[in-house]
Amino acid sequence: MARVAFIGLGNMGGGMAANLAKAGHEVRAFDLSVAALAKAEERGCRRAGSAAEAVAEAEAVVTMLPAGKHVRDVYEANVIGVAPATAILIDCSTIDVTTAREETGKAAAQGYDMVDAPVSGGIAAAEGGTLTFMVGGEAEAFERARPFLEQMGKAVIHAGGPGAGQAAKICNNMLLGASMIATCETFVLAQKLGLDPQTFFDIASRASGQCWSMTSYCPLPGVGPETPADRNYDGGFAAALMLKDLRLAMEAATSVDAYTPMGSEAEELYTRFAEKLGGAGKDFSGIIKMIDDSWSPPTSDPAAPPPGLRLPK
Numbered sequence: 001m002a003r004v005a006f007i008g009l010g011n012m013g014g015g016m017a018a019n020l021a022k023a024g025h026e027v028r029a030f031d032l033s034v035a036a037l038a039k040a041e042e043r044g045c046r047r048a049g050s051a052a053e054a055v056a057e058a059e060a061v062v063t064m065l066p067a068g069k070h071v072r073d074v075y076e077a078n079v080i081g082v083a084p085a086t087a088i089l090i091d092c093s094t095i096d097v098t099t100a101r102e103e104t105g106k107a108a109a110q111g112y113d114m115v116d117a118p119v120s121g122g123i124a125a126a127e128g129g130t131l132t133f134m135v136g137g138e139a140e141a142f143e144r145a146r147p148f149l150e151q152m153g154k155a156v157i158h159a160g161g162p163g164a165g166q167a168a169k170i171c172n173n174m175l176l177g178a179s180m181i182a183t184c185e186t187f188v189l190a191q192k193l194g195l196d197p198q199t200f201f202d203i204a205s206r207a208s209g210q211c212w213s214m215t216s217y218c219p220l221p222g223v224g225p226e227t228p229a230d231r232n233y234d235g236g237f238a239a240a241l242m243l244k245d246l247r248l249a250m251e252a253a254t255s256v257d258a259y260t261p262m263g264s265e266a267e268e269l270y271t272r273f274a275e276k277l278g279g280a281g282k283d284f285s286g287i288i289k290m291i292d293d294s295w296s297p298p299t300s301d302p303a304a305p306p307p308g309l310r311l312p313k
C-alpha cells in the first residue's frame with residue numbers, strides 16, 4: 001500500500017479518494033473547500049493543510065480539478081519540485097490537450113513520470129469505483145499509474161503518449177454530444193410524423209440508426225432503459241459539463257486545423273441550452289426540450305415574456 005496525495009475532492013474526486021482509502025492506501029487529501037475536506041476525512045482520508053503538505057511524502061499524486069488553469073496552478077506551485085521526484089503524477093481532470101502536454105513536459109524535466117487520465121462515467125461511477133480511464137503518457141508511466149487507476153475504475157486503457165488521454169476524452173464526448181442532438185431531433189421528427197416513440201425505438205435500435213445515445217440513454221421518458229429523462233433530466237451528466245468538453249474539442253480542432261462541422265454545431269446548441277435557456281444543471285439529454293415544441297424560442301420583442309425552457313414538471 002502506498003502514500004497517495006489526492007487533490008480536488010469534489011463531486012468526482014470525493015468518491016475516488018474514498019475508494020483509494022478503502023483499498024488500503026494512506027490518502028492525504030486536500031481541497032480548497034473545508035466541507036469537501038471534512039467529508040473526505042469521514043471517508044477514511046487524512047486531511048492535509050495544503051496541497052504542498054499533501055504531496056510532501058507521496059508515492060503517488062492524484063488530482064481531480066475543474067479545468068486546465070487549476071491543474072497548471074496546482075502542479076506548478078505545489079506538485080512539481082515539491083513531491084518526491086519518485087512519485088507518479090496522475091491527473092484525472094478533463095482539461096485541454098495543450099496544458100496536459102505542457103505539464104507532463106515540465107514534470108518530466110524534473111524527473112517525474114506523469115499521465116493524463118481523464119474519466120468516462122459520472123458521480124455514481126466515481127463512488128462505485130467503476131470509472132473508465134483513458135490514459136496518455138509514456139508506457140512506463142502508464143504501468144506505474146495503472147494499479148491506482150484500477151482501484152478507482154473498471155477499465156484502464158492506454159490511449160497513447162502524453163495528452164492522448166485528453167484527446168480520447170474530448171473526441172468521445174464530441175461524438176456523444178452530436179449523437180445526442182441527432183437522437184433528440186430524430187425522435188421529435190418521428191413523433192411529428194405520427195410514429196409512436198416506443199415503436200420507433202424498437203425499430204431504430206435494431207436498425208442502422210442504432211447508437212448509444214438512443215439505446216442506452218434515450219432522451220425520451222418511458223422509452224428504453226431508465227435514464228435521466230425519467231427523472232425530469234436531473235442527475236446524469238450535466239449539460240454544462242458537456243458544453244465544457246465540446247469547447248475543449250473545438251479548441252483542439254482549431255489547433256490542428258480539423259474540420260468538425262457537427263462538433264461545432266453541437267457546441268452552439270449546447271451553449272444555447274446551457275447558458276441562454278437555463279439548462280446548465282440539467283442532464284445533457286434534456287436538450288430535447290429545446291428541440292421540441294415545448295420550448296419557447298427567444299424573442300427580440302421587449303414586451304414578450306422572457307424566453308424560457310419549459311422543462312417538464
Ligand code: NAD
Nearest residue numbers: 008009010011012013031032033065066070093094122123
Ligand atoms: P467539482 O467542481 O465538483 O470538484 C472540483 C474540486 O476541486 C472542488 O472541490 C474544488 O474546491 C477543488 N479545487 C479547485 N481548485 C483547487 C485547488 N487549487 N486546490 C485544491 N482543490 C481545488 O468538479 P467534478 O464534477 O468533481 O469534476 C472534476 C473534473 O472531472 C472536471 O475536470 C470534470 O470535467 C471532470 N468530469 C466530471 C464528471 C462529472 O460527472 N461530474 C464526469 C467526467 C469528468
